[in-house]
Amino acid sequence: MxxxxxxxxxxxVTVARExxxxxxxxxxxxxxxxxxxxxxxxxxxxxxxxxxxxxxxxVMFGKPGVLYVYFIYGMYFCMNVVTEQEGFPAxxxxxGVVDLDRPEEKLDGPGKLCRSLGITKDIYNGLDSTVSPxxxxxxxxxxxxxxATPRIGIKxxxxxxxxxxxxxxxxxx
DNA sequence: ACCCCGATCGTA
DNA sequence: ACGATCGGGGTT
Numbered sequence: 001m002x003x004x005x006x007x008x009x010x011x012x013v014t015v016a017r018e019x020x021x022x023x024x025x026x027x028x029x030x031x032x033x034x035x036x037x038x039x040x041x042x043x044x045x046x047x048x049x050x051x052x053x054x055x056x057x058x059v060m061f062g063k064p065g066v067l068y069v070y071f072i073y074g075m076y077f078c079m080n081v082v083t084e085q086e087g088f089p090a091x092x093x094x095x096g097v098v099d100l101d102r103p104e105e106k107l108d109g110p111g112k113l114c115r116s117l118g119i120t121k122d123i124y125n126g127l128d129s130t131v132s133p134x135x136x137x138x139x140x141x142x143x144x145x146x147x148a149t150p151r152i153g154i155k156x157x158x159x160x161x162x163x164x165x166x167x168x169x170x171x172x173x
Numbered sequence: 174a175c176c177c178c179g180a181t182c183g184t185a
Numbered sequence: 186a187c188g189a190t191c192g193g194g195g196t197t
Contacts, residue, residue: 073181074191111181
């Protein structure tokens with residue numbers, strides 16, 4: 001069952017935690033989410049929208065469930081899903097997944113998973129995952145133990161434990 | 174127009 | 186721990 005706007009419109013930290021163990025369908029690829037981070041509004045110094053609305057961060061202010069894909073370090077893309085109500089800029093960064101068909105293939109790292117899944121800004125930024133056939137999320141009633149840690153690669157806001165690393169067990173699949 | 178640096182990755 | 190890499194966002 002596809003995750004809809006009602007799932008993503010909630011508190012970002014909750015959505016980040018609950019995305020662990022959810023299935024992500026991207027074209028013919030099926031992966032399970034194992035690592036996420038929450039970026040929450042203009043009061044979060046690590047959030048791209050911390051300094052207000054800009055052309056890049058526009059989608060973060062928009063509809064929950066829409067993808068925010070950005071380009072970084074001259075060579076990587078990173079993928080987020082927008083959360084909370086329209087007008088409040090927040091999103092969950094997808095940092096790690098495992099391939100359901102090749103569980104040994106760990107796609108750990110936001111740049112690596114976008115490269116492997118072919119997720120680029122020009123095609124995927126602004127895509128609505130609640131209606132798009134190209135990329136969407138599904139519940140798969142998987143219980144995932146997790147730990148919360150500081151977010152990776154940021155210099156401000158490190159005191160917030162908004163990175164979630166799941167211990168995903170796929171042996172029942 | 175342009176400068177600077179990043180929500181990274183791979184290797185050491 | 187650190188260097189590669191470079192597009193483009195944010196500011197001038």
